[in-house]
Amino acid sequence: MNLTCETCPVRDSAACSVLSDKERDALAQAGRTRVLKRGEMLFAAGDEDAACATLVSGALKICATDRDGNEQILALAHPSGFIGEMFAPFAHHDVVALTESRLCVFPKRDMQRAIEDYPALARALLRRSQEDLHSTRSLLELTAHGSAEARLAALLHDFARAASDSPCHPAQEFELPLSRGEIANMLGLTIETVSRKLGELEDSGAIRRKGKRGIELVDPAYLRMLSGKEED
Numbered sequence: 001m002n003l004t005c006e007t008c009p010v011r012d013s014a015a016c017s018v019l020s021d022k023e024r025d026a027l028a029q030a031g032r033t034r035v036l037k038r039g040e041m042l043f044a045a046g047d048e049d050a051a052c053a054t055l056v057s058g059a060l061k062i063c064a065t066d067r068d069g070n071e072q073i074l075a076l077a078h079p080s081g082f083i084g085e086m087f088a089p090f091a092h093h094d095v096v097a098l099t100e101s102r103l104c105v106f107p108k109r110d111m112q113r114a115i116e117d118y119p120a121l122a123r124a125l126l127r128r129s130q131e132d133l134h135s136t137r138s139l140l141e142l143t144a145h146g147s148a149e150a151r152l153a154a155l156l157h158d159f160a161r162a163a164s165d166s167p168c169h170p171a172q173e174f175e176l177p178l179s180r181g182e183i184a185n186m187l188g189l190t191i192e193t194v195s196r197k198l199g200e201l202e203d204s205g206a207i208r209r210k211g212k213r214g215i216e217l218v219d220p221a222y223l224r225m226l227s228g229k230e231e232d
Contacts, residue, residue: 004033008104010080014054015124023118030110036060036097042083043091050091052084052111058101059162059177062093073186075136076177078162082128086112098177143188146228151187152197154227156207160217170220176213201226 005011005024016024034053036042042060043050060077074093077083083095086108106114115122135158142151159177160170176183180198184191201207206223208216217223 008056010054010056013080015080015082015121015128016054018120018124019118023121027106027114027118027121028104030114031104031106034103034105036101036103038097038099040097042095042097042103044094045091047091048089049108050084051105052082052086052108053103053105055079055081055083056102056104059098060101061096061098061178061182063096064093071185073178073182075132075139076158076162076186081132082125084108084111086115086125098182099175139186142228148187148189148193148197149200149226150228151189152183152194153201153206153223155183155187156201156215156217157220157223157227159215160220170217173210173214173216176215 005016005028008014011017011024016027019027033056034042036058042053045064055077057079060081060083061073062075062077062083063071063073065071076098077095083103085091115125138154142154146154157170160172160174163171163174165171178186180191180194183189184194187194189197198207198209201223202209204222206217206219206226208218210216
């Protein structure tokens with residue numbers, strides 16, 4: 001399926017937003033749209049020359065599987081996020097759709113050519129890589145030293161930020177892209193602890209649960225305080 005940049009919901013927030021209309025049209029000629037169903041894999045660890053992609057809608061998990069078959073969620077990708085290991089000969093991790101997800105997918109060779117041709121795109125991708133590295137380090141620090149409440153509050157706050165159309169304010173309502181088991185996996189908690197802490201956050205007035213996965217932020221400032229996050 002051909003790309004339609006004019007109607008893309010992340011055209012102003014994705015890395016390609018730094019390109020001119022002419023440059024973006026040229027890049028789009030090399031790409032295509034792909035839709036993944038929940039649980040479908042974009043690429044697997046070990047795949048050679050794995051594609052690069054910008055996530056347009058949905059959510060992805062980046063994960064690894066140990067020798068015993070246990071999965072560890074290492075990071076999440078949200079809309080406008082860039083996925084792909086540009087300079088590696090093969091993929092190091094699995095990338096799997098958490099919900100139905102729509103992506104702009106590019107062959108790695110074409111994306112490598114684009115960052116050579118468009119220095120602004122190279123700088124934008126570098127900034128995103130730095131932001132992703134910071135997020136990963138923050139998660140590692142939180143899971144190593146943060147309380148169960150702080151870990152869960154931080155993750156919920158990040159989900160709300162990812163679901164928002166505003167760079168300054170989190171979404172008031174959103175759907176959890178992860179199951180409770182996946183949240184437990186990512187935060188180093190048990191499913192029982194996740195369920196209990198969700199109930200405590202609701203009792204405290206920070207959130208309200210709506211249906212199976214719906215979350216309403218009742219007191220975003222309090223949730224942020226619990227998470228230990230600094231102001232943006």
